Amino acid sequence: xxxxxxxxxxxxxxxxxxxxxxxxxxxxxxxxxxxxxxxxxxxxxxxxxxxxxxxxxxxxxxxxxxxxxxxxxxxxxxxxxxxxxxxxxxxxxxxxxxxxxxxxxxxxxxxxxxx
Amino acid sequence: xxxxxxxxxxxxxxxxxxxxxxxxxxxxxxxxxxxxxxxxxxxxxxxxxxxxxxxxxxxxxxxxxxxxxxxxxxxxxxxxxxxxxxxxxxxxxxxxxxxxxxxxxxxxxxxxxxxxx
Numbered sequence: 650x651x652x653x654x655x656x657x658x659x660x661x662x663x664x665x666x667x668x669x670x671x672x673x674x675x676x677x678x679x680x681x682x683x684x685x686x687x688x689x690x691x692x693x694x695x696x697x698x699x700x701x702x703x704x705x706x707x708x709x710x711x712x713x714x715x716x717x718x719x720x721x722x723x724x725x726x727x728x729x730x731x732x733x734x735x736x737x738x739x740x741x742x743x744x745x746x747x748x749x750x751x752x753x754x755x756x757x758x759x760x761x762x763x764x
Numbered sequence: 765x766x767x768x769x770x771x772x773x774x775x776x777x778x779x780x781x782x783x784x785x786x787x788x789x790x791x792x793x794x795x796x797x798x799x800x801x802x803x804x805x806x807x808x809x810x811x812x813x814x815x816x817x818x819x820x821x822x823x824x825x826x827x828x829x830x831x832x833x834x835x836x837x838x839x840x841x842x843x844x845x846x847x848x849x850x851x852x853x854x855x856x857x858x859x860x861x862x863x864x865x866x867x868x869x870x871x872x873x874x875x876x877x878x879x880x881x
Contacts (some may be wrong), residue, residue, distance in 0.1 A: 739809060
């Protein structure tokens, strides 16, 4: 069974479009995250969700919005896609509501290419 | 503010050599956690180890070992008798309580390890 899954694995789209990436975890974890990995492999936190509440929001454009229908899912919606949004997006989850001390388990990533 | 520095961008060694990946961190918190993750060419992120700030004991897991030294704010990772399958990008990461406990991980820029046969 896959612990953290993401769909789609690859996403190619035109500038200006709106797209979504889905994430599901079956680990029973309490906190979920979205990370962006740029072309230089640098990983940076975008959002974290805990009990359906947005805990943090780094300096991410408001074109990006996380949505959590339940504790096991955290989807990422992106409006008006730009070339600079091209990256690999990773979903992750961790146990506990104060997750800083728990390891995070990552999904396989979604490679987004904006043309 | 948190910061993780992995000064080695790329390391290339011949199989069976030992190799150490360096990690230096910065945090104002006294309670924090350090992690290492592996990203093989297939792209997934694999958790390797977690260490809390109160436990400076070194850890060994098979060919992997970790040396945590608070005095130098370092958490180095050594692979003994490296194998081609160890080729990957390795990330060191830090998590502390400054953001209310859910800041996510602060990653270093990664070290690309190449093991040549």
